[in-house]
Amino acid sequence: xxxxxxxxxxxxxxxxxxxxxxxxxxxxxxxxxxxxxxxxxxxxxxxxxxxxxxxxxxxxxxxxxxxxxxxxxxxxxxxxxxxxxxxxxxxxxxxxxxxxxxxxxxxxxxxxxxxxxxxxxxxxxxxxxxxxxxxxxxxxxxxxxxxxxxxxxxxxxxxxxxxxxxxxxxxxxxxxxxxxxxxxxxxxxxxxxxxxxxxxxx
Numbered sequence: 001x002x003x004x005x006x007x008x009x010x011x012x013x014x015x016x017x018x019x020x021x022x023x024x025x026x027x028x029x030x031x032x033x034x035x036x037x038x039x040x041x042x043x044x045x046x047x048x049x050x051x052x053x054x055x056x057x058x059x060x061x062x063x064x065x066x067x068x069x070x071x072x073x074x075x076x077x078x079x080x081x082x083x084x085x086x087x088x089x090x091x092x093x094x095x096x097x098x099x100x101x102x103x104x105x106x107x108x109x110x111x112x113x114x115x116x117x118x119x120x121x122x123x124x125x126x127x128x129x130x131x132x133x134x135x136x137x138x139x140x141x142x143x144x145x146x147x148x149x150x151x152x153x154x155x156x157x158x159x160x161x162x163x164x165x166x167x168x169x170x171x172x173x174x175x176x177x178x179x180x181x182x183x184x185x186x187x188x189x190x191x192x193x194x195x196x197x198x199x200x201x202x
Contacts (some may be wrong), residue, residue, distance in 0.1 A: 002139070003134040006147055010159040011166035012119040012127040013189065018155060019092050019117055020056045022082050022183035028150050038063055038080070046183035054191065056184035058082040062101045062110050069098060071110050077101040086188050088195060090119035124166070125159055168193055
């Protein structure tokens with residue numbers, strides 16, 4: 001894997017919201033990831049585990065094989081999963097996996113794709129974003145499209161719109177619309193608020 005870094009003009013919690021709600025892939029990354037409506041038929045759940053991690057889990061059942069997935073017959077039907085794990089304050093790990101429809105994860109014909117997403121604030125409105133990608137020029141071009149041409153304009157626009165209200169109570173004072181698929185992102189924001197209170201009282 002190749003290690004990458006970008007500086008995003010957005011508060012780290014805005015970027016975290018984006019990563020914990022992977023349904024944005026359906027709309028923001030329509031050209032790059034070509035999900036073709038899978039999220040509209042997928043199932044989502046938010047979970048917390050004993051380590052304190054918060055999970056955003058998506059599952060898709062009996063879907064066509066992605067055109068870019070090698071090592072599987074073209075007419076194969078697949079079960080897919082996208083699991084994003086968050087640890088405070090802003091360390092995330094994405095696992096994307098595929099099995100033949102109806103098979104257990106352990107029987108996956110190809111290893112899952114594992115990608116860390118590590119955020120480090122530079123300021124209240126900018127964040128260092130560390131990630132990994134597949135090696136090669138094609139993967140580099142794809143990464144630039146996903147981050148620079150698709151994610152960055154949206155996240156920068158959100159930052160510009162909400163300004164200093166990107167974190168804590170100020171964010172909730174904006175009365176954002178919250179959907180059931182935002183459950184994991186909401187848990188993350190609440191956890192960060194709790195940690196800040198504990199630190200301030202410390």
